[in-house]
Structure formats: C-alpha cells, structure tokens
Amino acid sequence: MVEAGRAPAARSPVSSEVMIEMRNVHKWFGAFHVLRDVSLTVHRGERIVICGPSGSGKSTLIRCINRLEDHQRGRIVVDGTELTGNLKHIEKIRSEVGIVFQQFNLFPHLTVLENLALAPIWVRRLPRREAEETAMKYLERVRIPEQARKYPAQLSGGQQQRVAIARALCMNPKIMLFDEPTSALDPEMIKEVLDVMVELAESGMTMLVVTHEMGFARTVAHRMMFMDEGQIVEDSPPEEFFSRPRSERTKLFLSQILRH
Amino acid sequence: MAGRAQPVQQEHPLALRPSAATVGVVGWLRQKLFSSPLNAALTFLALYILYLVIPPLVRWAFIDADWVGSTREACRREGACWVFIRVWFERLMYGLYPREEIWRINAGYGLLVGAGALLVVPRFPWKHWVGVFLLVVYPVIAFYLFVGGSLTVSLVTLAVILALIGGTAVRLAPAFRDRAWIAGWRRAYPVFALGALAWLALGERLLGSAPLTVSVHLWPMVETRLWGGLFLTLVIAAVGIVGSLPLGILLALGRRSELPVVRGICVAFIEVWRGVPLITVLFMASNMFPLFMPEGVNFDKLLRALLGVTIFASAYMAEVVRGGLQAIPKGQYEAAEALGLGYWRTMGLVVLPQALKIVIPGIVNNFIGLFKDTTLVLIIGLFDFLGMAQAAASNANWLGFAIEGYVFTGFGFWLFCFGMSRYSQHLERALHTGR
Numbered sequence: 001m002v003e004a005g006r007a008p009a010a011r012s013p014v015s016s017e018v019m020i021e022m023r024n025v026h027k028w029f030g031a032f033h034v035l036r037d038v039s040l041t042v043h044r045g046e047r048i049v050i051c052g053p054s055g056s057g058k059s060t061l062i063r064c065i066n067r068l069e070d071h072q073r074g075r076i077v078v079d080g081t082e083l084t085g086n087l088k089h090i091e092k093i094r095s096e097v098g099i100v101f102q103q104f105n106l107f108p109h110l111t112v113l114e115n116l117a118l119a120p121i122w123v124r125r126l127p128r129r130e131a132e133e134t135a136m137k138y139l140e141r142v143r144i145p146e147q148a149r150k151y152p153a154q155l156s157g158g159q160q161q162r163v164a165i166a167r168a169l170c171m172n173p174k175i176m177l178f179d180e181p182t183s184a185l186d187p188e189m190i191k192e193v194l195d196v197m198v199e200l201a202e203s204g205m206t207m208l209v210v211t212h213e214m215g216f217a218r219t220v221a222h223r224m225m226f227m228d229e230g231q232i233v234e235d236s237p238p239e240e241f242f243s244r245p246r247s248e249r250t251k252l253f254l255s256q257i258l259r260h
Numbered sequence: 261m262a263g264r265a266q267p268v269q270q271e272h273p274l275a276l277r278p279s280a281a282t283v284g285v286v287g288w289l290r291q292k293l294f295s296s297p298l299n300a301a302l303t304f305l306a307l308y309i310l311y312l313v314i315p316p317l318v319r320w321a322f323i324d325a326d327w328v329g330s331t332r333e334a335c336r337r338e339g340a341c342w343v344f345i346r347v348w349f350e351r352l353m354y355g356l357y358p359r360e361e362i363w364r365i366n367a368g369y370g371l372l373v374g375a376g377a378l379l380v381v382p383r384f385p386w387k388h389w390v391g392v393f394l395l396v397v398y399p400v401i402a403f404y405l406f407v408g409g410s411l412t413v414s415l416v417t418l419a420v421i422l423a424l425i426g427g428t429a430v431r432l433a434p435a436f437r438d439r440a441w442i443a444g445w446r447r448a449y450p451v452f453a454l455g456a457l458a459w460l461a462l463g464e465r466l467l468g469s470a471p472l473t474v475s476v477h478l479w480p481m482v483e484t485r486l487w488g489g490l491f492l493t494l495v496i497a498a499v500g501i502v503g504s505l506p507l508g509i510l511l512a513l514g515r516r517s518e519l520p521v522v523r524g525i526c527v528a529f530i531e532v533w534r535g536v537p538l539i540t541v542l543f544m545a546s547n548m549f550p551l552f553m554p555e556g557v558n559f560d561k562l563l564r565a566l567l568g569v570t571i572f573a574s575a576y577m578a579e580v581v582r583g584g585l586q587a588i589p590k591g592q593y594e595a596a597e598a599l600g601l602g603y604w605r606t607m608g609l610v611v612l613p614q615a616l617k618i619v620i621p622g623i624v625n626n627f628i629g630l631f632k633d634t635t636l637v638l639i640i641g642l643f644d645f646l647g648m649a650q651a652a653a654s655n656a657n658w659l660g661f662a663i664e665g666y667v668f669t670g671f672g673f674w675l676f677c678f679g680m681s682r683y684s685q686h687l688e689r690a691l692h693t694g695r
C-alpha cells in the first residue's frame with residue numbers, strides 16, 4: 001500500500017524522554033491470563049508497530065495504556081503519571097492519549113464537526129468557536145473539510161476513520177494509539193488512512209500501532225514488536241525484524257503474512 | 261402563463277409509460293384491495309362490517325342527536341343527547357373549581373400553549389430559555405395560579421433562592437464559558453452554593469423569625485379537593501410525565517452501575533414498584549401513608565397521588581430507558597471515555613442522547629399508559645375527567661346518559677393520546693441522523 005522503500009531518513013529522531021513505561025504487567029480476564037509479564041518502554045517521538053496472531057493480546061496491551069482495561073499486576077506509567085484506580089489520573093491520561101479504534105466509534109448523533117469539538121469543549125473547556133476552528137484545522141489535515149456538517153453515517157469507511165483520527169488529534173494528544181485502524185476498511189480505502197498516519201508519523205508524534213500493514217510498518221516504525229500468547233516475543237528495528245527474526249514463532253507468522 | 265412560449269414537451273418515441281392498470285385510482289384499487297380472490301373477499305367483508313357499524317353510529321351521534329337546550333327535557337330524540345355534555349361541560353373540564361376562578365386555569369393553559377408554540381417554531385433562537393422557563397419558572401407560576409392564597413416569604417430568603425438559581429445557571433450555562441472571570445466563579449461556587457443552602461435550611465430558624473417578609477395575596481386559595489375534570493387529569497399526567505422521565509433515567513443508569521450498592525437499591529426500587537398494581541399504590545398513598553406520619557402533619561391527598569403516580573411510572577420508565585442503554589455499542593462508551601469525558605459527560609453527551617432516541621416509541625407508550633392510568637385516582641376520591649363524567653351520569657336528574665359521557669371522555673382521551681403518538685413520530689423523524 002505505502003511504498004515500502006521510503007527512506008528511513010524520514011524517521012524523526014527519538015528523544016530520550018520516556019513517554020510510556022510498562023513494567024512486568026500482568027492481566028487476567030477471569031482465569032484467562034491475557035498479558036504475561038509485559039515490559040515495554042516508549043520514548044517521545046518513537047513509533048512502534050505491534051503485530052501478532054489473533055487473540056495474542058495486542059488490543060488488550062494498548063487498551064491498558066489509557067486504562068480502557070485495567071491491569072492486575074505490574075506498573076504502567078504514562079507521561080510521568082502512574083495508572084492506578086485514581087480517577088483524576090485516569091482522566092488526565094485519557095485526555096493526553098488519543099486512540100483510534102478498528103470500528104471508528106464515531107458518535108452517530110453528532111455531525112463530524114461536533115464529533116471533533118465535543119471533547120475540547122467539555123474536557124478542555126475551550127470556547128466553542130475556538131474548538132470548531134481547531135476541528136476544521138484537523139479536518140483539513142485529514143483532507144475532508146467539506147464533510148464537516150455531515151453525519152458519520154453519510155461518510156465512507158475511510159472517511160470515517162480519518163474523522164476518528166482527527167477527533168483524537170483535536171485533544172492535542174502526546175501519544176496516539178491505533179488498534180488495527182484499517183482492518184475494517186475496503187482495500188481501496190486503506191491507503192487514504194495510512195497516508196494520514198504516515199504524515200502524522202512524520203510530524204514526530206509518539207505512536208503505538210497495532211496493524212498487519214507491513215508496508216506501513218517498514219516506512220514508519222522505529223521498532224517492531226511481535227506478540228504471542230500475551231507476551232512480547234520479538235522487539236527489534238524493522239530491518240532486523242523482517243530479515244532475521246530471532247524467534248521461530250515470528251518467522252512462522254511473517255512467512256504467513258508476507259506470503260500474499 | 262398565457263402569453264409565454266412553453267417549451268414543447270417532446271416525448272421520446274420509446275419512452276416507457278406505466279400501463280393504466282398500475283396507476284391512478286383503478287391501479288391502486290387493483291394492487292391494494294383486489295390483488296387476489298382472498299383479498300377481494302376480505303375487502304368485501306370489511307366493507308360489509310363498515311356498512312353495519314358506521315351508518316347507525318353516525319345516526320346516533322349526529323343525525324338523531326339533540327344539540328340544543330339546557331335541561332333534561334331537551335333530550336327527546338332517539339340519538340345521543342349532547343345537551344348532557346353541554347350542561348356538565350364546566351364540571352367535566354374543571355371539576356368543582358369555583359366558577360369565578362376558572363380563568364386562572366385557563367391562564368395556566370394559555371401560558372403553557374404559548375411557550376410550547378415557541379418551542380415548535382423552527383429556528384426560534386431562544387429555545388433554550390423557553391425550555392428553562394417551562395421546566396423551572398412555569399411550575400412555580402402554575403402552582404400559584406392553581407392553588408393561590410396568601411404566600412408569605414422573606415425577601416432575604418427569596419433573594420437567596422434567586423441568587424442560587426442565577427449563580428448555578430451562570431456556572432453551568434455554555435454561554436458564559438468563554439468569559440475571563442468564569443474560572444474564578446467556578447472556584448468560588450461550592451462555597452457560595454453551600455452557604456446559600458445552609459441559609460435556606462437554617463437561616464430563619466437561627467434568627468428566630470423571617471426577616472423582611474412580604475405577603476402576596478393575588479387571589480384566593482382553591483383547595484385541591486375542588487380540583488377535578490380534565491384539569492385534574494392534565495395536572496396528574498403532566499407531573500407524572502415530567503417527573504418520571506428524569507427519575508426513570510437515573511434509575512436506569514443506577515441499575516447498570518458498577519457500584520453494587522447503587523445497583524442493588526435501584527433494582528429493588530424498580531422491582532418493588534413494578535410488582536405492585538397502581539391501584540394498590542394509590543390506595544396505600546391515600547389511606548396507609550397518613551398512619552405513618554406524625555400527628556398534625558397533613559399531607560395533601562392530591563400531592564400523595566402525584567407522588568404515587570410519579571414513582572410508579574418512573575419504575576416503568578427505568579426499564580424502557582435501560583433497553584435503550586443496552587442498545588448502545590460498547591465502542592461508544594469507550595470512545596467517549598478515551599477522550600477523557602468521564603462518566604456523567606459520557607452518559608449525558610454521548611450515550612443518553614442516542615439511547616433515548618432509540619426508545620422514544622417506548623417512552624411515549626409509557627406516557628400514554630400513564631395518561632390513561634390517571635383515571636384510577638377515582639378510587640381515592642379524586643374526580644378526574646372520567647370520574648367527573650361518571651359522577652354527572654349518576655346525578656339524579658341526568659340518569660341514563662352514561663354512554664354520552666363515556667363517548668365524550670373517550671374521545672377526549674383519544675385526542676390527547678393520539679397527539680402524543682403523532683408528536684413522537686415527528687420527533688423520531690426530526691432526530692434521525694442515519695445508522
């Protein structure tokens with residue numbers, strides 16, 4: 001989709017400042033052990049692509065970062081604030097971490113513009129006019145300013161996902177999480193969404209992306225991670241990840257996914 | 261049109277036109293009524309039944325009916341005697357409300373209809389304020405209009421109440437959010453609100469007397485036992501409707517809460533009230549409740565009925581709203597919370613607007629049921645629209661006109677319920693945004 005040969009020089013430098021720190025995180029759904037001793041450090045400006053078989057815990061991992069799921073053991077620190085049951089901390093972190101879902105999850109009763117301006121108005125307490133100006137700015141960035149007054153149901157899937165990205169960006173997040181943002185899209189719409197994500201990457205955003213779009217991964221990722229059965233099995237730069245993966249499971253997975 | 265050259269409509273030689281058999285009256289008849297032998301038979305059967313029912317009904321209600329007169333003697337013909345309704349009309353509308361005070365009720369209606377009409381005007385700019393007026397100011401005005409009598413208030417207390425309402429409105433109203441001073445007010449508000457509430461609760465007691473009192477006496481008091489007829493029906497229905505929706509929403513949210521205590525209380529509340537017939541609730545409210553009250557506390561009978569009806573209806577409302585909440589995908593909650601909206605703003609801005617829209621038919625269905633259930637207050641001695649008609653028909657001078665009474669009140673109830681039903685359909689269309 002995205003040309004794989006794009007110069008790695010496009011990768012902006014990574015600062016030494018730590019944005020996300022996960023230490024020995026465990027999570028269970030009932031008796032089912034979903035995350036097993038996951039440790040992970042993400043620096044400011046770093047872009048990480050996570051892949052792995054279905055059910056391996058990728059979604060759960062990134063949803064723990066803004067506490068859509070809670071973890072039972074270990075520590076998660078986001079931008080200096082540890083995630084505990086403290087609601088104040090949770091709301092602070094959520095307003096700094098944007099997330100884009102596979103199913104878009106736009107608010108169907110609000111227009112595109114209202115979708116974007118809702119949280120800036122009610123969480124950031126911006127004046128409506130200012131919030132809508134920001135919203136229009138981001139709609140232009142994702143190249144659909146002309147859809148501002150429509151309702152989500154009137155948009156194509158690719159357009160909806162770009163609105164969802166713009167909605168997250170309107171909160172001016174420090175970190176963006178993506179959970180398979182293109183998996184629910186028809187092939188011809190995947191590129192328009194990935195293009196927006198590549199641009200975002202070039203702007204220096206800290207990103208964690210769960211995706212199986214390997215062209216995209218090669219272009220933007222600083223680090224590739226492979227998850228299996230709740231563990232991060234492989235964590236290496238893309239060149240190494242694709243050419244000489246260390247674990248057998250990664251090799252098998254890559255051979256399956258890259259075959260077609 | 262005459263002098264202007266009309267472009268000649270050229271019909272394409274191959275243009276297809278629908279055949280006569282599928283358009284026009286004949287086409288419609290063919291498609292809708294006579295599409296098969298069975299349908300044709302059913303059509304004729306329906307026509308025959310209508311033939312049996314409609315002409316006698318029309319004859320009874322209109323052709324053979326008595327319309328003029330003011331006594332029983334005017335009822336001489338075979339059909340309905342609408343003189344009965346005419347004579348009792350005032351009672352059917354207003355109960356025993358004193359004749360010279362009836363203008364107060366009409367003024368209340370007028371105010372309501374006027375404000376309501378503003379809400380319906382498309383693009384009317386101050387709809388929010390009309391809404392605030394209807395929900396906050398109107399009930400106060402209506403209360404004093406309908407009840408009346410002497411009202412003694414302390415000017416200080418009145419000022420505190422007004423300041424509390426005003427201060428809260430400024431704190432919440434989106435219009436002031438852009439002002440520079442609002443942050444300061446937001447910080448000061450809790451102290452202000454607590455102070456105001458403390459004054460309202462304790463101020464007069466601490467002083468020993470109410471400072472700076474004024475008495476208002478615009479018109480005499482009309483006791484609620486004199487209220488009746490359609491007026492009483494509307495009061496009970498309006499209070500029940502306006503009260504049960506917010507209460508039902510809170511109960512529904514509570515029932516889905518993650519806090520076990522809140523959830524338990526809400527489930528118990530809903531199941532208790534849903535499990536008891538309304539008659540029992542009203543009967544208990546009217547006869548048992550006073551037994552538990554301390555000596556000398558006189559709780560108005562109508563007030564007790566209003567409480568009973570509202571609580572009863574809210575339990576049903578809660579279940580309807582819960583159905584709507586369950587229909588909202590988990591992704592909506594997650595998206596809202598991921599934006600940092602928190603519980604109440606997630607519910608108020610994202611979940612409830614969608615959930616309530618889905619269950620408009622159910623909500624209005626409840627309203628209609630509630631409206632008709634108000635007739636049960638007859639058993640605790642309140643004479644609503646229907647009760648008044650029955651009372652009139654059992655008047656010694658007017659025995660034998662119960663049917664006219666039932667037809668008239670039935671038609672009245674139908675008008676209101678049908679109106680609600682149409683309004684709900686209009687709302688559904690107006691709020692439709694796809695999906």
Ligand SMILES: Nc1ncnc2c1ncn2[C@@H]1O[C@H](COP(=O)(O)OP(=O)(O)OP(=O)(O)O)[C@@H](O)[C@H]1O
Pocket residue numbers: 029032034052053054055056057058059060061
């Ligand atoms: N709310 C839940 N309750 C119970 N089990 C869950 C829940 N959510 C996820 N799981 C289970 O946890 C495991 C990991 O789920 P997760 O969604 O993180 O996987 P994933 O790697 O994102 O998979 P996919 O590629 O299919 O999205 C799966 O086996 C799933 O069935």
Ligand SMILES: [Mg+2]
Pocket residue numbers: 058059060179180
């Ligand atoms: Mg997933």
